[in-house]
Structure formats: C-alpha cells, structure tokens
Amino acid sequence: MGRPAVLLTVALAILPTCGTGAPVQRQRKLLLVSFDGFRWNYDQDVDTPHLDTMAREGVKARYMTPAFVTMTSPCHFTLVTGKYVENHGVVHNMFYNTTSKVRLPYHATLGIQRWWDNGSVPIWITAQRQGLKTGSFFYPGGNVTYQGEAVTMSRKEGILHNYKDEKEWRENVDTVMKWFTEEGVALVTLYFGEPDSTGHRYGPESQERKDMVKQVDRTVGYLRDSIRHHQLTDSLDLIVTSDHGMTTVHKKASDLVEFHRFPNFTFQDIEFELLDYGPNGMLIPKEGKLEKVYAVLKDAHPRLHVYKKEDFPQSLHYAAHPRITSLLMYSDLGYVIHGRVSVQFNNGEHGFDNRDMDMKTIFRAVGPSFKAGLEVEPFESVHVYELMCQLLGIVPEPNDGHPATLRPMLRSGSAPRLGRGPPLTMAFLGILMVLVKFTKH
Template sequence: MGVHIQKITASISESPNTKHSPEVVRIYPKLSPMRMMLPATNQQWFKNNQFQGVDAAYPASVEVPPRSFQDFQDLLLTAWLGILSLTSPNELDLNCRLHQQKAEEKVCDGHCSVEEVLQEEESFGTRIRWDYDQDVDTPNLDQMARDGVKARYVTPPFLTITSPTHFTLLTGRYIENHGVIHNMWFNTTTLEKKQYYMTQFVDSYWDNGSLPIWITAQRQGLRAGSLHFPGTAATYKGETVRVRQVEPRFYDYSNETDWRLNIDKVIEEWFHQQDLDFVSLYFGEPDAAGHKYGPDSPERREMVKQVDRTVGYIRDKIQEHGLTDRLNVIITADHGMTTVLRGGPVQEIILSKIPGFSFRDVQFHLVDYGPAGMLLPKEGMLDKVYKALKGSHPHLHVYKKEEMPARLHYGDHPRLLPIILFADPGYVINGLIPVQFHKGEHGFDNHVLDMKPFFRAVGPDFQKNLVVGPFETVNVYPLMCHILGIKPEINDGHLDATKNMLAAEAMPGGNNNNINGGIDVHSQAVVGFSAVTVFLALVFTATASYTLCKRRKAATRYNLKTLPDSPSEGTSEMKQSSF
C-alpha cells in the first residue's frame, strides 16, 4: 500500500463491489471467459489487493529548505493499502449473469449516490460475492464511501505486480513506457538478479526517463515526502525525495503499532511540523496475508479489519490536527489477488516437462515468480524455444515480445526479453520443478476480474456520496497533479477520466493548457479509448490502498482543456452495456 501526501489525501484499494450494507455499493461484474474455463471443482475465486513496500535504511527525515512559494498551502497524502476481495462464482446460471449485467448497466451519469446504487442492486440477491469486505465489517471504509467518491473499480497496468504498478501510479505511464518492468532488476550478460528489496536501491532501474510525481512537485516549488513507497530509495536525475523513510531490510508488514507510528510521523511531523505538500505512504498488507494464507482465509479477514481500523485512525488524525477541510484522501491499489489452484485435476505449468523445451537453449530467464515470466533464448534458439512453448499448455500464454497484445502495453521496451509468458488465473509458471507455494497470487492479465483494484477519494476537492464508473490507474497521476496545482510530465493518462468526481470549485478551468506535458490531448484520448474498451469486457477485482491528499492551494491550478465524455473506462459514467 502506498501513500502520497499533499496535506493529506488517503487512498485505499478495494474491490469494485462492497458489502451488503446500506452504506456501500455492491456490484456484480460479469465473469471473464478465463473463469468459465475452470473445472467446476475449482470455480471459487477470491480477490485481494496487494502492496509491497520499499525496503531501505535511509534516515526518517531530511532537512528541507524553505518553500519556494510561501503562498502554496495545498498538501496531498496518498497511502496505498493492499486489500483483498472475495469472489465465489459457484455454478452460475444464465439468470444470474443477467442480474450481473443489469447491475453493470446501472446509469449514474457521474452523479449517482452510494445508496441509490445499493437500492437497485439489493434485489439481485447475493449468490455472487465480489468484495473483499463481503464477510468483514468495515465501518471506516463504509463511511468514506458516504463522505466522498467511490469508483466501481479501476484497471491496473500489466504486469500486475508491485513495483511496476506503483510506478504507474507515480508517473501516469504504462509499464512499457516507464520501464520498471518487474519487481526484480536483472542483467542478462552477467546473469545477475536482485530481489525486490535490493532492486529498490538500483538508481538506473528507476531513473530511466519517467519522473515520479515527487520530483515533479519539488521542481515546481512544493515539498514532497515518501514513506516505504516503492521507488522512494532511488535518485532521479540527481534528485531524491527530500523527506523520505525507506523500509528496513527485515520489516513486519503486519504490525499495526508500526502502521500507526508511520501515520503519526507523516501527519504530525511531516505535515504539521515540516509543512510538506505531498507524501506517499505504503503498507504491505493485506498482500502478505493473501499470499501466505489465501484470499479466503480467516487471516485475510482479520487483516482487512486491521486495514479498516487504520483508515479510521488516519481520518481521526486528520480531524485532530484540523486538516479535514484542507486535505483530500484518495484510496486505491496496485492490483488484486486470486487463489492458486493445486492438486486434483489441476495440471500445473512446469516448463521443464514440456516436450521440445530445454533450459539449455535459454541464456537467461525470469520464471518461478508467480504467473508471468520472460525468457532470453541463446543465439539462434528463439524460434525453437517459442515453438516448443506455444500451445504447450491450455493455461499458458506465450508471445514473442513484438507480438504481445497492444492492450497490455507490455511489449515495447528494451528491457523486456524476447519471449514473454503469462498464465491464466489460478496458475503459476514453474521452471525446473514446482517451487512456488503461495495460496494467493497476482501478476495475471489486467483484464482478469481478480486483478482490478478499487478507488475512493474524500476531501474538499471531491464530491460527496458519489459512485463513478471505472477508469485506468494511469489516470490517477493527472488527477493528483491537478489537485496539487502542478504541471504534469508527459503521461498516458488524462484528467478527463476523473474530472466528474471533482467538486465544482476544483473542476478544470477553461484555459488551453495541456495536462499531458505538451502532447495533444485529443490524440491521447483516442489512444486511450482503443485500449480501454477491451478492459470493459472483463470486470473487476479488489485490492486496496490509500492516499491522503492535500491542503488547498491559494495559487491557480494547472488546468486541462476538457474533452467530451467518451464511452471508455476513463469516463465517470456507469453506463456499461459492453459487459
């Protein structure tokens, strides 16, 4: 989970649906074809959000020079929490799927209340449970839904793992464009690999062309901070996050006392004493619980309760320091989680057992890392390796890099290896022998329901009691830039995707400044639409993260020339006849 802070905005990811309660929306997305292919004995799927933190041993804070612009009074805090959702599509019949579609097609036109959506969906019954909080009482998350904005769900980028998806939130770029393609840094010449934690300290891996919002904000006169967020330890074009705390090497993600101490540091020290404008804060649960015990476990349920208590603690601290009317809180996540299938009729994916394939033909590989992997065949072996793997397993997808589906935005970066693999939901890719024993996993196609996070936002810049339609997480970056009043770097998102959730006084102005750093907004919207329409075919999943955002600025915002709504995931309408 990560948090960005302006003077406070919190974001926690949750599933597109919510518990059967008068306070929260419950939504029934249609099953994906992948789900329907699973054996009946394995048709129970559970959703989860996951967030992993940055590990490092930097000082808790760094002395920051006086503000460049004393008049700027806005602050933004973004916290990312991984929360899981629960799905159990047991023996769905046609009538049930029709109910799902009716729920999907509920029209809100950007102004639908939580209660209105719930009333419509109450009659559809509860045979399908999509939310992580279906079986857990979450009063604080429920209150946030009433006090602010809730998105049906959001679509993360592919590959749906921690560092790449978090860097998309920080930059507004698809993974093939920002270049943080994996949790692990690697060198195909020396065959060296660095695990997640050590990769946080490889500056060249993170600093390869796309600036995170911390650096952009600092260059425009704001003061930024980050606590435990992926990418915090790196240097970007010679500049670091000015106030930062990186996770220690061995860190207990589940310690609730530590969570509260981190929140105290961010709100009391960084915002109140050091007067920061933007902070990102990360929590590594309930990701770890979802991996270890599975998304349907009692341990996961307890962790969701802990997350909910933490949300309440954040909001209490905001109120205690008199920041409620000056802070925006955004809640979202990096990805979801699903149950790993093993035993019985499950045919596990073990590359060494595939006829015609041999690791002797491979120079370098990244496998044994969940459901996705990459291979660098030896010279002259590309076609042999590709032909051996292609079609070798009913739940294994194999592509040459240049043939990756364009909708995934994961085929056009020099760091990507020539052959890319990913599995269907519930399956992981093993190399020589099975070495992966997690009960829950992520990293699957971002169209898969279980990989989609949720989004919530609360604060003076957001409307209240509003449910909006789905959008891609690349659009969170331009939203945060708008709230902070800074000019964004070139990015793949657009404010048009989220502008309808803003309060009237926070809406984009009428000037012709371009929020995409000089790229024509209309052309960006066209590209986004072509990719996004496919996302609507599969529906959601749940994760959680949260963001604490902002003290309002007295300065004029950097405005986006608004565009007419398009029927893509980027719109805030809830019309979705394509489901």
C-alpha cells in the same frame, strides 16, 4: 516614487514567485495511501465501517483496473508517473540484467537507482521542481534519486520488516502527520504491505485475509481521526487505493504449468530466464534458437500464453520497453509458472491479466476537493497521476492518463490553479512590459 514606478516595483517582486512554483492560492495537501494487494471486493465479506464512511463522505470507484503487469513495483510506479509499464520501464518487481544474468529480489531492487530512474520522473520530483515539499513513506520507488534529485522526506522499510504490526502502522501515520504539520510537506505517498502478504500466505478467501482487512479498516479510521486531530480536514485530500488484487492459486491442479515437464523443451536452449515469479515469465533463447523455442512453447500448455515480444497484445501496454525479452509469457488466472523445479508455494498470487476481475483493486477519495457520496464507474490506474497533479496545482509531466477522466470527482472550482508554467510567466511579463511603457509617458 510615482504610482507607475510603484506598480513596476510590485510587478518585479511578484514575477520571480511565478518561476518558483508558489501556488496562486492556499496550497492544498495530498496524501496517497496504498494498501498492497487490496482486491476490489475485499470490503464485501468483511465489515469495513471506516472505508464505508469514507465512501459516503467522498468518492468511491466500483473498482480500479491496475496496469499490466499486475505486480507491486510496476503498478505503484504507474500511479506516480501516469504511465503504462512499457513507458516507465519498471517492468518487474525484480531487478535483472540479461547480460550479467544478475537477478535481485524485491527488497534489494527497491534501492537500485538505475532500475527506477529510467527516464520517467515521478510526481514527488515534479512537485518539488515546482516549489513543493514531498514525502514517501515505504512507497516503492521513493528511496532513490531521479536525475540526481531525492524526495524531500523518505522512509524505507528494513529487509526483515514486519508488515503486519498494527502499532507501527499507527506510528507511521503519526510521522506522516508531522511531515504535513511541522515540515511543510504538501504531498506524501504512504505504503502498507498488507493485505498482500497475508493474501499470499493464506489465500484471498482465508479468515486471516478477512482479519487483515479489518486491520486495514481500523487504520483508515485512525488515519481520518489523525487528520481531524491535526486540523487538516479543510486542507488535505486523502486517496486510499492499491496496486493490484489477488486470486487463489490452484496448487493441487492436475494441469500445473511446469516447464521441466514440457516435452521437447530444454533449458540448454535458453540464454537467460526469469521464471518462478508468479504467473509471468521471460526468456532469451540462445543465438539461433528463438524460432525453435517459440515453436515448442507456444502450444506447450493450454494455460500458458507465450509470445514473441513484437506479437504481445498491444492493449496491455507492456512489451514495447527495451527491458522486455524476446519471449515473454503469462498464465491463466490461478496458475503460476514453475521453471526448472516446482518451487512456488503461495496460496494467493497476483501478476495475472489485468482484465481478470480478481486483479482489480479499490479507489476511495475524500477531502475538500472531492464530491460527497459519489460512486464512479471503473477506470484505469494510469489516470490517477493526472488527478493528483490537479489536486496539487502542478504541471504534470507527459503521461498516458487524461486529465478529464477523473475530473468529475472534484467539486466545482476545488482544485488549485496551476502554480507555475510558461503561460503564467508570460502573462506577468506582458504586464511588466505594459508598466514599463506606461512609466515612460
């Protein structure tokens, strides 16, 4: 076989690899860790040596602004799609159907495929379609299929799961390390339900919350030790972040937001309601009652902000989705919405305007791709998806983030080149055509 024929054979052998998404250099691994409800300044009244070390050795944002609405499922899905909530459609922690009136709690909603698979493809599926294995450990949205495809490796917590068990936290970290080292997984999203649960129960200024932040910090230390133990330091990038912050609820205020006490308002005018879930609410008035209900509610309480869907602030990127009802509302920081009766008793809550500082959250990153000792200005969580795609070397889906926003965090030349895509395939086809022409002469 002559040299041109050999070159042609090699090109033909390489070409299929471009279509499968195999990276053109050694694949970097990525671990995204979310500690639910970790407010941006929780490390300022608690000693957090491991988070501090992570910041010194990597990148720290002054704070990160979550998406609105500042709830667990919507904000977590923004992180893995790079889309604002109105564009990915996971608009609430609860599944609801305005026709059947069905409303399901958070845990049940985690397993409802049609709530999550709403046209947007999260990063797990995008990475898998480009040749990588992925994993989701308790991460919201990671236990359903998208366009018929499931995450390679996944775990879902039970309905009575104890979010506070530190021993289990370490076991979960151990499992994730095995996924990286034994299963060939390139991307894992790992979720912890704290300090959110403790913040809800005891309040964000409580000693119990401070103790839980210490547990979070110990877990970050254990995680980084595990990365070193499994010899992943030079290949794994670690991002530690959260979905939203937390604020103290004014439970004993003299001006509680209580629908059952509003003059001239009656639930007899309402076809569908989604109230009593923190500071947010949705209503569908009965036919012909929209203007009447809106007129009653828009000035019913100085702490309550009520909008027709089309008038909701566009800057919040929330109301344009079809799942949003004709009337929607949110209350001021620290005030929750009570519907037919006053049933909300949490000492801490989130779901408020994402511009409120108490809703801001953390961002830390360390690993071979990240600069060391860098503190960056605040940014929106919608940009994290593009960063993760750069780290993995995959082509992102259409999204609302911008690839340049977080690129300054990265070392020069650190992120892998894209592993697939039309330009690369066309380049090889061009080479192939030249070789074919060469072999004819």
